[in-house]
Amino acid sequence: MDRMNQAFEKMKMLVGMEVGDEEEQPEPSFLDDFNRNCTLSTKQRLYGFAICLAAGITCTLMSMLVFFHPIKFGITFSFGNVLALGSTAFLIGPKRQLTMMLDPVRIYATAIYMASIIIALFCAEYVQNKLLTLLAIVLEFGALVWYSLSYIPFARSMVSKIVAGCFDTEF
Incomplete structure (x- = not known):
């Protein structure tokens, strides 16, 4: 029975539901109230x-x-990225999404991605400068890739080693 409760708590955590006892939480924050009032099946x-x-x-894809x-490309591409990023908040909840984005492992990747x-x-x-917009989109795409890699264990270190190996001039 204990094993089933643990599995149920893991399932709750995966879909963004509250896990644990509610009476232990001292004072609910704005995001706690928002999550509690916006419960979805x-x-x-x-x-x-x-x-x-x-x-x-x-x-x-339409931006292409x-x-x-x-x-126009910059606006539609950026809006598409924001929508795709926001889609994961439906799965895990906005509070957990922000917590994961602000995790020390990916805080810099998140900041660079949002800034881009x-x-x-x-x-x-x-x-409204075409060259600057294109450069900003290239930066945004690179930041998106780096941010996405932060969710895969050891992916950023592997990509860093591959890129360093490609530009290594010693034979």
Whole structure:
């Protein structure tokens, strides 16, 4: 029976539900209240994830149609990335999403990724310089890859070693 309770708690943790005793928590924060008031069933979470991810991928792919218009490309590509990133909040909940994003292992990757999205949108919307927008999108794509690799154990160190090996000039 204890083993079944542990499995049930792991399942709750995977879908972003609260695990443990509620009376041990001293004072609920804004995100705790938000999570408690916005409870979704597993089916609703999966639908939300699928719809948000599909919309994000669609925006990202649609941005390729306007590739030669860097300002439109920057806006649709960045919006697609934000939607795809937000889709995981449906699965694990916004509080856990933020906790994982601000984890010491990936705090720098998250900061660079978020900053690159803001820079790309700023260059596309306010500066309206095609070259700067294109450079910001390249930075955003690289930051997206590096951020994604932070969720795979040892992936960033492996990619770093491969890139260092490719640019090693000693034979």
